[in-house]
Amino acid sequence: MEQSNMKMCSKHKLEIVLVDLEAKVAQEDRYLCVRCIIERMNKKKMNMIDETKNLIKEMKMTEQNQKFEDNKKRLDNFKIVGQLLRDLKQNIDSIFDKIFNNIQSKLSQIQSDIENIESQTIIFNFEVDIERLSQYQEQQINSQSIQAIEDDHKFIEQIQKQLSSFINSQQYNKLMNNQIIFVNEIVAQDLQTNEQPNEMIKAQDYKTPALKLICEEHTKEIIMFNLNVNSNQQPKMACVKCIQQYPASYTPLEELISQWDQYQKRNQAYSNEIQKTRSVMQQKILKVIQDIKLQNDQIFDDLIQSLNNQQQSIEHMNQNQINGKSFYQLTSNQINEILIQLSQIDKFKSHKDQKSNIEKIDKIFYSDLRSRLEHLIQYQQINAQRINYLLMNDNKVIHEIDNLLKSTQQEDVDNKEETADILQIIEKTRQIMEQSFNFQFSQKILDENIGQYKKAKEEIQNLRQILSLKIEKCQRFQQIFNELNNYSEKFVQDYLKFQQFLEFDQMLNLIKELKEQISLSNNEQLIINQQNEEQKQQLELLKKNQNQYQNEIQVLTSLNEKMKKEMEEQINHKNQDNKKLKEKIESIQKENSKQKNQFENDLRILNQTNEQINKENLELKNQIKVKDEDFQELKTKSSQQQKLLTFSQTHKHSNCQVTQNGKTVQNGKYCLCDQVIPKNGFTLFAFKIIELSSRCFIGIGMREIIQKNNYDGDVTYGYGSYTIGSNQYCFSHHDKDKDAKALSFDFTVNDIIMVEVDIQNKYIKWTKKQSNQSFTLQIDTTYDLYPCVWAMSGSKIEIQDIRI
Template sequence: MDFKQSINDSLEKMCKQIQQYVFPIQKEKQELQEFESQLSYFEDITQLSKLYSQEQQQSPKLIQDNHFINEIQIQFELLFISSEYFQTVDTFKNTKEIIKDIIDNNVIELVPSNITKNDSKTPSLSRICSYHKKEIIMIDIDSQKQKIEDRFACVDCIYENPQIQYQTIENIDKQWKEYNTDIEKIITEYNKESKGKKSELLNQLGQMRRNYNKKLNEISENLIDEQFLSINKTKQTNQIQNISIKTLDDEQLLKDLRQLIKKEKVTQSQIITNLKNKDQIFKKDLQYQLESLHQYNQQDIQQSLEILKEVSIEKDLIMQLTDKCQDIQQCAQEDENYINQINFIKEIQDLIDLAKKHQCQQNLFDQTILIYQQHFQKIEYIKQNILIKTQDQAVKSEQLKSQYSKLSNILNEYANTYDNNTIQMKKYCMIKQLESDIVKLRETNSNLEVESKDIKLQIEDNLISSMQKQFKYKLNETNIKKKEQKYKKMKEQLKNAVKDNIKMKKQYEQDKTKMMEKFEDECKENKVKFELIKDLTQKNSELQEALMKLDQINQVKSEQEKYSKMEIEKIQQFKKSLSFSNNYKSANCQVSEDAKIVAEVVNDGYWYYCLCEQAIPKTGKIQFAFQIISGQGFMVGIGFREIMQRNNYKSCYYTGFGTYLILNDGCIFSHHNEDLHHKKQSFAFTTNDVIIVEVCIEHKYIKWSKSINPQLMFVLDIDTSQELYPCLGVFNQSKIKLLHNIP
């Protein structure tokens, strides 16, 4: 009905416009008929000659008629893009959707005809057990069986599996109905919420279309009215050019004679100025209406987008204000000061409208800032590309280079103009950047203050712990030196014992010779013989004891020499065979040159690790050396292979990730000591430096030192519960070499 009424109103309006346009034409026709009797034959010929002598001149009347017909045609076209037309179409579409929804959701529950209620009979399914060929009366839904067919149970299945808790068909049916009911509730609530949003969005779009078309119709009507008004204003004289004052009426004749007498030549330009001023006022009014339409359109679009989003706090408060305003308006109707209440409600409504406009403009302002920044970056990017292309030696065409140069000049001029036009925008972005920088600086300052306090405490603690470690290390070295000195003393004692043994042997031979001589001289005397036998027996026992001691010393010496040789050979064999592993490493580490060099090949911002193939021996002091070849990030030390393998040899510098490492900036990483983790207590090193690593499993320590300055060293306690392997970490395409000989 609204669409029909809109068409009737529009047709009636166009009919009135046509009548208004035709009326002056009829009037002019009557005037022409009156003037025909007044003009002479000569004047007619002169007028016709002047009219037809103008080359390629069109009749202004015909041009106006053409404009008028175009305006009427546009009004006819607007009939089928009006809000009433689209509202009618939307009504048809909504009706079809409602019918479709009723068809889809009109579900009728069908009860199977073969099911008859019998309370005395155990409920069962219509299927048969595949093993016992009996009815299914229970179902297992609690066990971990993979096949769904194995969950169905007959009487025999229940008897054979007493440990399984089966549930009856009636109970399962009840659970199934409850489950389907819950799903239907969730789906219904979701569909209700979705339909509510879609309905709200459709209403919003319909309101947008009505507001937009209404505003466009107002602008179009104003423009058409102004067009008709300008046509009427130009009809100050007859459409037929007057070539004689005889055709003028009395009023026009007197006016023109006054102008001729005064010789006023400015009157015509003054008329044009007035027309231009009025036209300028009309253009400003039209511009204001178009800008208002643009704002309303943006506000409607923003409201439509907010329907799809979650309700924000600001939007929720605006909705609360709107609801409260409606409540006040209902209560105010019964109040005596109804007029005052109405004024107050209008003020609140103005506040709500301004809040909606502000919310819309705020989002547009943020989008404008983003577009400005993107546009500025794009200009700079294209400038750089043009500069690169002009300096490119591969471009040999002078014409192409000339075009690039002209393009650069035009772009520079545009960039300067753009900068001048967006000075305020640029200042705003700079202020926002400065504000964010100030906030970051404040946060950084506060963090630095906290860190400085922590660093002071850490330095004190680290100094104490470092002194304790150095003391432990020196104590260990002292114990080792004492053991070495003890070994040397035992060696000297062994040499002295051997010398004494040789002397005792010689002395024994001499004593034996003397005794034999004495025995030969005094063999006849029994007393002398008895004493001689006694002395000889005593000397012989002493000799046997000395020989036994000598054998023990020789045995200990041979075992120690054998053990020392084995340890030395084991350490030398470890040093010779030490090489990087192709298996126990990250896939992003490349091993080359007989497994002596490792390089990181991905450069994706992560640390990757590689272990040596040989485990560190559990006895003796083991040394090995790494040389830094190239790169920016290096870690050297030892690690547990099993733990690092579980972490895929990636980022293994955290506590508990199985490594004892030092970083090239002096930071240390401990597998078991979180207090020392990532603290700068070691020395720094860089490219071409050689780092010597010393490990002693027996005394549970690792020591790092520089070959060019051995006094620069750092000692760290280690966990020896598992086998340890030499390892290193690389970052950002770094490369490290394992040296065969320690410098």
């Protein structure tokens, strides 16, 4: 090979940079260019530096265009939101300007009245002033003051209506109904890592691709890079000499640029994902801001400014990203940072750290926004409670009460006491109804509102009792009583969860009382046991005393024998003493024996009492267990029977219409259920009044007798049924004394009538669920009995499930 040809690679037409001195290598394969080195190192994903420059340039332009389009769309979206907010702000400004103008005119009028009063001279007219003085002492207020107060109230109500018009404005509804303000664009990221073959080499590009940086050790151009994390001794950037001096797995410049390009693409994809997540979060925040009812211009400006600052921060971060520069324009420190990042096992660790920091910053920002929004919601709830009476849709009852109040004020002028009584009751009714409307704003805060709920129910019940007494004296109270009953039923239905909570609380109290009774019995048992222990201790003490007495007797006996031996001459004198002593000892022994018997008798009585108490406790526990089992069995049977209970399609009058799978019947006369009432135990079922005409009866019937009359018979004596009517009348098949008598309770639409039947004890019991009113009749059980209803045209009755 000639000297000129030795400088060029015959295969790749590139400059020779290395010579392979391995003996096994052929002579023509000893001279190596950069391409040859790459092939020897089995590196395939390589491109020429100029080709890489073109690819980087195309990538930069594509990214720039994509960013331009994305930011343009984001700008349009924010412009739409800004326009909506400006329209809403303009509407708010106009409303507040009207309110301020009205207030200013009102202030001017009041100030003018004050000046006129101050400028007026007091004129005394004794005769006229005496009349006014008597009226002033009686009423303490004149008609002018009353008129001024009423005018002020009307003015305040007008302001409240103007404030409520903001919530119902077209601009506000348009902003709140926009479910999608920002359009999420899916940016397709091309992350393909397939090999891009580009082997076109210009004939004039003979030089090996290299950076402008010079190796500090060998003063050669940098052509290779070390990406091995564990190779701390080898240089990260290598020239030809470094490759020879420090053997390692090096990466050529073209491959390094390719890896850097792929890293930038993936980094951009991660960055876009972060920005997209942040953008979605900000969209949600804006949606929340739209949902709540803003009333302050400064809050609008602050929120929009905060979001704009965040968007500017995002744009500023995009502009400061390192991938905005060409790789050849980077400094040595920046390249070292890139090499360290690319040599890491987890190349995106820094990106993850950056993402974590951004999420922390965003979390603080969102927390601040959330606190401001919570404060705004609290402020709006206060305003909503102030004008809740104007916003109520269901205020028909209030209007009826107002009309009744006006009519009452116009009538019965002479009877002032009765009129005042009526006005007081109407006003009390109005206060109770208005108070109940507030439950719609605080129903979820159960712990805070349960006391008000109980109080409202008690006041309604008390007022109903008062009205029921007043109706007997004056029929004018009937309308108030009916309206209050309708409202009471609606009140119970609207706040059923409160009632369920109270019923559950009552059950817990009942269980607590049973537990207390059991605990009390256990305490009594403990007391008895303590008394037994004390008696045993006393018995032990008596035994100890008895032993002590026996020891003394032994001592005395031995002393007596000794004295006999020593003093034989005094035996006669001592015999008497010994007899007395013996009698005394016998008396003591008898007394001890008597006390012992007495204590044993007392102990036996205590043991018997203890056993009796234990038996009673056991019987009480068994009774509780039996009642619990009976209750569970009743619950299961009633639930099963109630689910199976249906109106019959055959055993009914021809005009009866049975619908909803046999659960509802309307029109016609008699309609029996398919299921017979069991002979054992008692049966519980319920009917709900959906619609009510002039006549409607509920109860049980004998199918054999009713069928003979073609289900067209009456409900009175001898027609085979036991029923009650909506007009308080009851009817009996066999008892004339209680047939067609006004002995039961009345019921109307939406009332639920529960029916309890006990065949063995021969009775039927009706109970109105809403008021717990009940009525009982004795029944004849000769025939099989079936649940039945008797309804005129226009009545509709439904089988109701019972929750026990």
